[in-house]
Amino acid sequence: MTKSRWILLAAPALVALAACSKPAPDSKAPPPAALADKASPDTDAAKALSVPQLAYDYSYGFSGSAANTDALLNADQAACEGAGPTQCQMLSLTNDTNGAAGYAEKTLELRATPDWLTRWQGGLDARLAQGHDKLRDHKVASEDLSLQIVDTEAHLKNKEALRDRMLKIVRTAHGKLSDLVDVENQLSQVQTEIDATQSSLAVMRSRTATVHVTLSYQSDDVPGDDSVFAPVTGALKSSVGVTMNVLAILVTVGAGLVPLALVVAPVVWFIRRSNRRKNIAPDAP
Numbered sequence: 001m002t003k004s005r006w007i008l009l010a011a012p013a014l015v016a017l018a019a020c021s022k023p024a025p026d027s028k029a030p031p032p033a034a035l036a037d038k039a040s041p042d043t044d045a046a047k048a049l050s051v052p053q054l055a056y057d058y059s060y061g062f063s064g065s066a067a068n069t070d071a072l073l074n075a076d077q078a079a080c081e082g083a084g085p086t087q088c089q090m091l092s093l094t095n096d097t098n099g100a101a102g103y104a105e106k107t108l109e110l111r112a113t114p115d116w117l118t119r120w121q122g123g124l125d126a127r128l129a130q131g132h133d134k135l136r137d138h139k140v141a142s143e144d145l146s147l148q149i150v151d152t153e154a155h156l157k158n159k160e161a162l163r164d165r166m167l168k169i170v171r172t173a174h175g176k177l178s179d180l181v182d183v184e185n186q187l188s189q190v191q192t193e194i195d196a197t198q199s200s201l202a203v204m205r206s207r208t209a210t211v212h213v214t215l216s217y218q219s220d221d222v223p224g225d226d227s228v229f230a231p232v233t234g235a236l237k238s239s240v241g242v243t244m245n246v247l248a249i250l251v252t253v254g255a256g257l258v259p260l261a262l263v264v265a266p267v268v269w270f271i272r273r274s275n276r277r278k279n280i281a282p283d284a285p
Contacts, residue, residue: 051146052144052146053144053145053146053149053204053208054142054143054144054145054208055142055143055145055204055207055208055212056140056141056142056211056212057140057141057142057143057211057212057214058117058139058140058211058212058213058214059137059138059139059140059141059213059214059216060135060137060138060213060214060215060216061135061136061137061138061216061218062128062133062134062135062136062215062216062217062218063133063134063136063217063218063219063220064131064132064133064134064217064219065132065219066104066219068131068132068133068219069106069131069133069217069218069219070106070217070219071131072127072128072131072133072217073106073108073215073217075127076108076120076215077090077093077108079120080110080112080116083112083116086113087112087113087115087116088110088111088112088113088116089110089111089112090108090109090110091109091110091111091212092107092108092109093106093107093108093109094106094107103218103219103220104218104219105216105217105218105219106216106217107214107215107216107217108214108215108216108217109212109213109214109215110212110213110214110215111210111211111212111213112210112211112213113209113210113211114210114211117211117213136216136218143207145204145207145208148204149201149204149205149208152197152200152201152204153201155197156194156197156198156201159190159193159194159197160194162190163187163190163191163194166183166186166187166190167187169183170183170184170187
């Protein structure tokens with residue numbers, strides 16, 4: 001076996017070695033060997049762990065009249081859109097209204113930079129005083145992504161080193177075509193894993209670079225259906241529902257009787273025909 005063929009056959013072993021070198025996702029500390037390699041406080045991993053990478057989630061709840069809370073919602077939405085997508089982005093807007101109970105709650109979700117959030121917080125008291133709204137609740141939560149980011153970066157470096165070694169094999173080896181195709185297939189798989197890891201790392205870094213903001217606007221003076229025709233319209237709506245329920249029952253019963261009729265009808269017809277023949281048969285002498 002030539003030297004180049006031995007190198008090509010060693011490529012699958014490189015893939016397995018890289019897979020085994022992936023850090024355990026549930027581990028809370030690296031093994032002793034890794035600690036020895038990262039003992040210096042100047043390494044990237046030590047710096048990343050020394051400064052926690054936190055993903056913040058801010059939640060604000062407001063209450064007031066329907067007109068005032070709508071105006072506050074529109075102002076906050078306009079402030080986010082006016083800042084541009086690099087500063088603030090609207091993720092979702094939901095509306096939960098119950099006219100019968102006179103209750104409505106709208107929720108606006110944003111992802112913004114810390115600078116935009118600071119400016120928004122600076123003008124919050126003035127906006128609330130202008131619209132006579134109240135701050136119902138305020139919560140701040142955070143998630144530490146430091147360990148996940150460090151583990152993902154280490155896994156990415158291992159995969160990139162494996163890719164470079166496999167590229168060197170493809171460029172320098174002169175083996176069989178089937179061996180080259182096998183190595184190229186494994187190289188494509190490794191590159192796919194690298195792309196997925198880079199995407200996951202980018203998402204985590206984006207979460208630590210921005211903040212998730214949830215704004216809830218609650219109003220308790222939503223007008224209900226107080227018209228003099230409300231009882232009539234309610235009765236009509238109920239009657240339609242009752243009619244549809246009765247039709248549904250009739251359809252269900254009919255669907256159950258059809259198979260039974262297919263079996264019973266021939267039996268009844270045969271019995272009636274037999275009786276008819278007996279009635280018209282002449283009496284015996």
